Amino acid sequence: MRKHGEETICVGYIIGAHGVKGWVKVFSDTSPRENILNYSPWKIQTGDQIETVEVSGRLQGKNVVVKLAGVEDREQAIEMVGSKIYILAKQLPKLDDGEYYWSELIGLEVESLEAEPLGSIETMMETGANDVMVLKGDRERLIPFVMDDVVRKVDLANNRVVVDWKPDY
Numbered sequence: 001m002r003k004h005g006e007e008t009i010c011v012g013y014i015i016g017a018h019g020v021k022g023w024v025k026v027f028s029d030t031s032p033r034e035n036i037l038n039y040s041p042w043k044i045q046t047g048d049q050i051e052t053v054e055v056s057g058r059l060q061g062k063n064v065v066v067k068l069a070g071v072e073d074r075e076q077a078i079e080m081v082g083s084k085i086y087i088l089a090k091q092l093p094k095l096d097d098g099e100y101y102w103s104e105l106i107g108l109e110v111e112s113l114e115a116e117p118l119g120s121i122e123t124m125m126e127t128g129a130n131d132v133m134v135l136k137g138d139r140e141r142l143i144p145f146v147m148d149d150v151v152r153k154v155d156l157a158n159n160r161v162v163v164d165w166k167p168d169y
Contacts, residue, residue: 008086017077
């Protein structure tokens with residue numbers, strides 16, 4: 001999930017039409033992927049236009065298929081392909097202390113325990129064992145997001161993460 005301004009978060013995008021009655025296939029950045037259905041209404045961005053739309057849908061195989069209010073046929077659905085899906089940040093459930101949404105972490109500056117800059121978090125990856133921060137700086141770095149072991153401090157107020165990681169790793 002990526003921030004879009006201060007109030008919305010990108011949670012996916014429309015990847016195709018599904019059937020002839022206006023349903024669309026959605027790529028979801030939520031985990032599990034069908035959680036995207038819990039955040040109606042969506043703000044759909046097509047080009048420069050942003051529209052608030054009520055949605056309903058279901059998980060079908062590996063895809064999430066969605067019925068968007070006002071989209072009634074396949075042609076309208078095809079026009080939506082590539083549109084980004086945003087929700088209001090306040091629609092997300094509150095997390096426990098020490099837990100973070102990826103959208104909160106992306107863009108933060110990362111530094112070592114010795115205050116050496118390592119780069120900023122460009123994206124996050126899920127590996128199965130633990131999440132991984134992908135940093136962009138003087139070079140790309142992959143640092144496991146393991147609280148207390150590697151990640152020593154997440155300081156959202158100052159836009160930084162402190163890690164037990166050497167610059168030459």
